[in-house]
Amino acid sequence: MSAIYIKKAEKQHLPQMMAIIEDAKTLLKKDGSSQWQDGYPDQTALQMDIDKGDCYLLMVDDEIAGTATLVAGEDPNYAVIYEGEWQEASLPYAAIHRIAISGKFRGLQLGKLFFSNLISLAYAKGIEHIRIDTHEINQRMQKLVLSFGFTYRGIIYVSAGIEGKRKAYELNLTDIKI
16 A cells, blocks of 8 residues: 655655646646646746645655645635625635646546545644635536535636636535534
8 A cells, every 4th residue: 555645845846746737737628628728837836836835745655646736815716706605705715726636646536535635734724614616617626526525606717708717616614514
């Protein structure tokens, strides 16, 4: 059995992270999605995530299997939501962004493990509300977020026009009864 865990990304990880992002862009394009087809996310965006301490790696033994960003605090893209509303608009939240799994590890359900770790990390930091968005064509991500109990909340825009339109989801851990 492999050791599977998350750790903070560092500058020296950028080449492997970019290879994973490029692989994900190819997969999205193959699926017919325009998400990530305009050059974003690029090395500059990932470097900023690393500099802020928000970027994490999914590790399988000593190999990078995935990359994601977990940002605590206000996200300007989530300030306005259309055709719906946030359940807990005034409470602190974290957002999961730029998540990708290496093609080498695709099909091993590591996306689920990565999500679980990111949610646990947010919870350990005292954040009980998590948001995420994805392109309406990105069925893989929609299936994953729904499997974790996220609720569809409406439409947000990450940029102007139809290409910036995203489906927005929210998970409220305070709603989960034990």
